[in-house]
Amino acid sequence: MGMTIAEKILAAHSGHDTVVPGQLIECSTDWVLCHEITTPAALRMLEERGMDRVFDPSRIVAIPDHSVPAMNIKAAKMYQKLKSWVQEKGIQHFYDVGRGGIAHVVLENTGLIKPGQTLVSGDSHTCNAGALGMFATGVGSTDLAGAIYAGKVWFKVPETMLIRVRGEFRPGVSPKDLALEVIRRIDADGANYMVMEWVGETIDRMDMEGRFTLTNMAIEAGGKTGIVAVDDTTRAYMAARGVTPDQYTEYTSDADARFKVVIDIDVSTLEPTVAFPHIPSNGRVAGADQVKISHAYVGSCTNGRIGDLREVARILKGHTVAEGVQMLVVPATQAVWKQAAQEGLMEIFVDAGATVSYPSCGACLGMHTGVLGPGDVCVSSSNRNFVGRMGDPSAEIYLASPATVAASAIAGYISDPREYNDAPAAGSAAD
Structure with missing residues (x-):
């Protein structure tokens, strides 16, 4: 039995030749994304246990974005905690207020994260980065603490939902409408703990902004992440950020990979959706x-x-x-x-x-x-x-x-x- 994109990435990061849905694995993470709301709680856990270290300061990205500029004293203290930790631990990638923005969108444009890699963050919309052909997902504060400390996270290998998309968008209809229509069809928990893999001629023609919108919304269907295979559009996007194909690994789902659910959708029938x-x-x-x-x-x-x-x-x-x-x-x-x-x-x-x-x-x-x-x-x-x-x-x-x-x-x-x-x-x- 073949493997999906997500399964191949998880296998490569857990030291296994193959993995299967439901299998528990200890997975290394290439990147940890931190912001000022969920990260301080993870840092407190580490400090209270005498585990106050960083697995690799060059593989952590810190971007304050939820309450910036600070809305009150409490928010200012959370920002100060993140910034002082960044300075103390020598975190190399810090996009401070005035130099960043919303973390997921800042990160997708840095050229740091690459196809075939893994990314975790204490934010549910980390799945956004799956548009680059990587496994990116949000985790709780305890798992975030573990990732910061050891660069590893325990996962249950998720099932994959295959969404095959064909047709041309009519004027006035967009990838956001496609995402909302798919969620309407499968319900808000229809992809519970699944990878939502987007394929088809429509996805092939879609620019990276549209793909990010689709993978970003995976969590709204209960998904573990969204993912799109690397193609020329991805390669051009990475090249524009100074990243060449020899710097990343491309994975595609095997022809005999097992999918839990398969959905077919023709976007030429879609209307603007609310x-x-x-x-x-x-x-x-x-x-x-x-x-x-x-x-x-x-x-x-x-x-x-x-x-x-x-x-x-x-x-x-x-x-x-x-x-x-x-x-x-x-x-x-x-x-x-x-x-x-x-x-x-x-x-x-x-x-x-x-x-x-x-x-x-x-x-x-x-x-x-x-x-x-x-x-x-x-x-x-x-x-x-x-x-x-x-x-x-x-x-x-x-x-x-x-x-x-x-x-x-x-x-x-x-x-x-x-x-x-x-x-x-x-x-x-x-x-």
């Missing part, structure tokens, strides 16, 4: 119900990249955010912020009446800079719409693509972005 409260699997067609909104949010590790901001600017240009709607745009990283400014996108956002904020996770998890109040209704390009996720428990969150968020902000209610299919690209000669 996940209604309070679960990402509650998907419906955008605009079918004209839900009045008070907030519109574009950002997060799912959809805060430059391509997302360009699409939002394309729709917003020449329009104004509806009266009574507060729109927040959060570029995922400092680099994205700078590029958006250089392309004139920031001016479009401000002219439309949107607020542009510092790159962080703050609004996405209701921590700061965009927290929802009682009764607020937000359409969001993020990944999670649980009760209380973005603030008050009575607030409602509707997940959607950046295009749907922009169209809804203009209308004042959840709308179909295909109304703007003819709008020219922001900054183009047709403007």
Whole structure:
């Protein structure tokens, strides 16, 4: 019996020739990603047990991103704890406030993480990096402590779900809509502890931003991670970051690999999708119900990249955010912020009446800079719409693509972005 991509990576990192789903393995990790919220708890565990060491300071990446700049004294102390640990242990890769942004998006662009590697972090959306053909997953604080100390983590080898995607996206439909549709079909626990492997002609044509959106959302279906095999698109992406093929290992699933579930989907049949409260699997067609909104949010590790901001600017240009709607745009990283400014996108956002904020996770998890109040209704390009996720428990969150968020902000209610299919690209000669 052959092996899947994930099984091959785990076998290579655990000293086994082969592994099978359900097998317990001790797996070495190439990288540990740390931020200021979950890492301090792991560090306390190590300190309390006299195990205050780092397995390899060159293989840990620290990026404060959840509450930055600090929203209060407690947040400032957590940031100070991370920074002092970085300095004390000589952590070589530290993307401080003002030099980083949302950790997952910063990391995907560094050229540090590579195909065939393993990555763990105390953050559930670490699965984002699976788009590079690596095994990347979130772990609890205890496992994070073990990874920091020993560079190893215990895993139960997961089953793999194969998602075969064909067809061309129609204008106004995006990878975010595909992710929401798959989650709608299989339910919020339909991929519980599975790897979601994306294949097919549509994936082959998809750029890396779209692939990151798909793998980022794996956890919203209960998945252990998402993964996409390396191809020319991946190689070009790595080359642009100074990484050549001899620096990484490419894995593909064998023809006789065993998949727990196989799903086939034709994206030419998809429509813009919105996940209604309070679960990402509650998907419906955008605009079918004209839900009045008070907030519109574009950002997060799912959809805060430059391509997302360009699409939002394309729709917003020449329009104004509806009266009574507060729109927040959060570029995922400092680099994205700078590029958006250089392309004139920031001016479009401000002219439309949107607020542009510092790159962080703050609004996405209701921590700061965009927290929802009682009764607020937000359409969001993020990944999670649980009760209380973005603030008050009575607030409602509707997940959607950046295009749907922009169209809804203009209308004042959840709308179909295909109304703007003819709008020219922001900054183009047709403007």
